Amino acid sequence: MTFHQKHLLGIEGLHPEEIRTLLDLSETYVDLNRAASKHSDVLAGLTQINMFFEASTRTQASFEIAGMRLGADVMNMAMQASSIKKGETLIDTALTLNAMHPDLLVVRHPHSGAVNLLAEKVNAAVLNAGDGRHEHPTQALLDALTIRYAKGRLHRLSVAICGDIAHSRVARSNILLLGKMENRVRLIGPPTLMPSKIEEFGVEVFDDMEEGLRDADVVMMLRLQRERMDGGFIPSEREYYHRYGLDAEKLAFAKPDAIVMHPGPMNRGVEIDGTIADDINRSVIQDQVEMGVAVRMAAMDLLARNLRAARERERADA
Amino acid sequence: MSDTLLTNARLIDPEAGTETDGALLISGGLIARVFAGPPPADTGAAVVDCRGKCLAPGIVDLGVKICEPGERHKESFRSAGRAAAAGGVTTMITRPDTLPAIDSPEQLEFVSRRAAEAAPVRIHPMAALTKGRQGREMVEIGFLQDAGAVAFTDADAVVTDTKVFSRCLTYARALGALVIAHPQEPGLTGGAAATSGKFASLRGIPAVSPMAERMGLERDLALVEMTRARYHADNLSTAAALPALERAKAAGLDVTAGVNVHHLTLNALDVGDYRTFFKIKPPLRDEDDRLAMIEAVGAGLIDVISSMHTPQDEESKRLPFEEAASGAVALQTLLPAALRLYHAGQLTLPQLFRAMALTPAQRLGLPAGRLSESAPADLVLFDPDAPFVLDRFKLESKSKNTPFDGARMEGKVLKTWVGGREVFAA
Numbered sequence: 001m002t003f004h005q006k007h008l009l010g011i012e013g014l015h016p017e018e019i020r021t022l023l024d025l026s027e028t029y030v031d032l033n034r035a036a037s038k039h040s041d042v043l044a045g046l047t048q049i050n051m052f053f054e055a056s057t058r059t060q061a062s063f064e065i066a067g068m069r070l071g072a073d074v075m076n077m078a079m080q081a082s083s084i085k086k087g088e089t090l091i092d093t094a095l096t097l098n099a100m101h102p103d104l105l106v107v108r109h110p111h112s113g114a115v116n117l118l119a120e121k122v123n124a125a126v127l128n129a130g131d132g133r134h135e136h137p138t139q140a141l142l143d144a145l146t147i148r149y150a151k152g153r154l155h156r157l158s159v160a161i162c163g164d165i166a167h168s169r170v171a172r173s174n175i176l177l178l179g180k181m182e183n184r185v186r187l188i189g190p191p192t193l194m195p196s197k198i199e200e201f202g203v204e205v206f207d208d209m210e211e212g213l214r215d216a217d218v219v220m221m222l223r224l225q226r227e228r229m230d231g232g233f234i235p236s237e238r239e240y241y242h243r244y245g246l247d248a249e250k251l252a253f254a255k256p257d258a259i260v261m262h263p264g265p266m267n268r269g270v271e272i273d274g275t276i277a278d279d280i281n282r283s284v285i286q287d288q289v290e291m292g293v294a295v296r297m298a299a300m301d302l303l304a305r306n307l308r309a310a311r312e313r314e315r316a317d318a
Numbered sequence: 319m320s321d322t323l324l325t326n327a328r329l330i331d332p333e334a335g336t337e338t339d340g341a342l343l344i345s346g347g348l349i350a351r352v353f354a355g356p357p358p359a360d361t362g363a364a365v366v367d368c369r370g371k372c373l374a375p376g377i378v379d380l381g382v383k384i385c386e387p388g389e390r391h392k393e394s395f396r397s398a399g400r401a402a403a404a405g406g407v408t409t410m411i412t413r414p415d416t417l418p419a420i421d422s423p424e425q426l427e428f429v430s431r432r433a434a435e436a437a438p439v440r441i442h443p444m445a446a447l448t449k450g451r452q453g454r455e456m457v458e459i460g461f462l463q464d465a466g467a468v469a470f471t472d473a474d475a476v477v478t479d480t481k482v483f484s485r486c487l488t489y490a491r492a493l494g495a496l497v498i499a500h501p502q503e504p505g506l507t508g509g510a511a512a513t514s515g516k517f518a519s520l521r522g523i524p525a526v527s528p529m530a531e532r533m534g535l536e537r538d539l540a541l542v543e544m545t546r547a548r549y550h551a552d553n554l555s556t557a558a559a560l561p562a563l564e565r566a567k568a569a570g571l572d573v574t575a576g577v578n579v580h581h582l583t584l585n586a587l588d589v590g591d592y593r594t595f596f597k598i599k600p601p602l603r604d605e606d607d608r609l610a611m612i613e614a615v616g617a618g619l620i621d622v623i624s625s626m627h628t629p630q631d632e633e634s635k636r637l638p639f640e641e642a643a644s645g646a647v648a649l650q651t652l653l654p655a656a657l658r659l660y661h662a663g664q665l666t667l668p669q670l671f672r673a674m675a676l677t678p679a680q681r682l683g684l685p686a687g688r689l690s691e692s693a694p695a696d697l698v699l700f701d702p703d704a705p706f707v708l709d710r711f712k713l714e715s716k717s718k719n720t721p722f723d724g725a726r727m728e729g730k731v732l733k734t735w736v737g738g739r740e741v742f743a744a
Binding site for chain 2: 012089090091109111112113114116117131132133134135169172195196197198200201
């Protein structure tokens with residue numbers, strides 16, 4: 001068992017062996033979540049606080065269920081409504097919370113690097129639930145677990161990630177994770193939504209779906225934020241759907257057994273056709289949600305083990 | 319004041335471009351004599367033995383931000399003056415981007431008064447080019463010149479209205495006033511906190527192409543060609559901007575350019591794990607740009623190296639990278655940072671002091687920056703090889719936001735004189 005992290009801030013700092021450990025443990029939680037009694041006590045006595053500085057329903061619910069199933073005391077703080085409005089800085093908020101002795105902090109923030117900054121100031125294990133356009137590690141891990149279930153492996157696959165790569169933390173974490181596990185990553189999207197020098201990450205870049213999707217094993221669609229549709233990055237929603245929306249015709253360019261993924265929430269008719277999203281033979285979108293809970297349970301379990309071990313060592317030293 | 323004889327010195331003369339062993343006599347606040355080799359024994363002056371260390375003209379630092387008025391908790395004339403003396407900076411050319419901006423003769427007089435009563439080094443203020451640095455109406459350039467403004471700049475605020483900027487240049491030309499700009503195309507730089515490229519993409523930081531600087535410079539140079547104004551492009555940082563500068567100089571326009579020492583010594587990767595002390599404006603660039611800027615200083619295409627000293631308090635830096643304030647304190651690190659280029663064999667000591675003392679003084683019409691007879695005795699004695707590890711809490715500035723905290727540096731200031739008076743001794 002290899003997992004040496006104090007926090008889960010991103011995929012960047014993870015060793016492939018640590019990713020494997022996390023996914024293996026996640027599988028046992030998939031089984032637990034499908035069982036009649038879904039409870040474990042591995043986090044009993046620990047306090048988990050979910051701090052969301054940016055609105056989220058799905059990710060927050062997923063972390064909340066994960067913590068509750070493992071027996072942690074879970075609290076949600078809707079930060080965008082609270083002290084941030086009163087002018088308190090991120091560091092002050094962190095120090096205030098730290099004084100309440102949380103053990104696991106789940107943080108989402110609209111600015112890249114904010115979760116790293118917060119992690120420096122607290123004693124708890126910090127899980128990044130998405131920071132700006134930087135990373136969203138549990139999303140990439142749940143995507144990896146979904147792919148492993150559907151394809152039977154997580155290496156030597158051709159994965160196409162399509163859409164707004166520039167503003168997507170999901171894309172960054174997935175590029176890093178899939179690269180570490182030795183897959184071929186292809187990015188498809190309009191050049192206005194492609195980050196600068198992204199090809200230096202060892203990915204192939206396409207602005208055409210037909211070329212980009214050719215022989216893909218996995219097609220991962222990204223959400224296009226409403227505020228990017230106003231003519232600033234793309235001319236219009238309908239032109240985007242015409243060129244980059246995933247429908248049956250475009251999906252036909254991928255391998256016949258290619259799976260379709262989406263991190264949600266979906267804009268049906270913008271980046272994905274409704275019938276594709278609902279096709280149980282191709283779409284694994286619902287599986288992603290299920291894997292999400294399991295992956296978050298595994299991540300918190302492993303971080304809690306390291307946290308307890310560190311505290312043991314501190315006590316022994318004292 | 320009695321005469322002082324500095325003996326046994328390694329004289330760094332940026333005007334002659336030489337390094338020679340010799341001595342120097344200070345009398346009446348001026349350099350009275352420069353001796354090649356040992357001086358005559360009967361000068362009657364107090365003798366300071368320089369022990370073979372380097373004696374150079376004091377640094378003339380173009381573009382220092384002192385946070386008076388408005389944010390005195392970040393930096394005052396007193397604290398900046400101490401930092402300057404300790405850093406070998408004998409003249410600070412202050413920026414007008416305070417709160418409020420220095421845009422009227424009355425405000426400029428406040429600055430001059432505070433400078434005179436609180437700081438041990440010379441201070442010459444710059445004034446804003448437009449009122450409130452808003453880019454709409456020009457300031458009273460004539461009155462401000464009379465009050466002592468040595469140049470006019472909106473600092474990092476670009477005058478986006480081309481008509482306003484061209485009128486400012488035209489009016490300034492009639493008065494012989496120097497206009498200084500930090501060229502950027504604000505339409506591209508808006509919201510950016512880093513230079514676009516692999517690193518910014520990995521970190522997910524909003525970024526800008528280096529092309530924004532070239533576009534800003536090309537626009538300014540076209541307007542300078544049209545108006546024939548005296549113009550200094552400060553804070554240049556990218557290789558892409560250099561050909562335009564070269565063309566303008568070759569065409570005989572009255573144009574000079576400056577670079578911030580951080581762009582000569584650091585690159586975009588130094589930001590590492592969102593270290594906000596490395597957030598400056600314009601942002602740190604690629605290594606290729608850094609090397610191109612060093613080469614441009616060596617070739618004389620870039621005329622001035624400055625600290626672009628910008629104090630920021632802990633609160634404005636302890637924020638997520640995008641939200642954190644830009645800028646670094648650098649009065650005390652300018653010399654040791656610049657000496658990295660000397661130790662790397664990229665620039666000689668006379669070249670460095672040409673860019674840090676002689677050229678900025680000449681451009682602003684000041685008599686300083688020279689190691690010749692009848693120049694002001696503004697001098698710095700330093701040991702270029704003395705190693706140390708920088709501790710930011712030992713800096714004299716009130717703000718401690720330096721990217722060099724914990725860095726291994728070489729080059730210590732031993733003594734600083736302003737007008738023949740010793741203002742710092744290690």
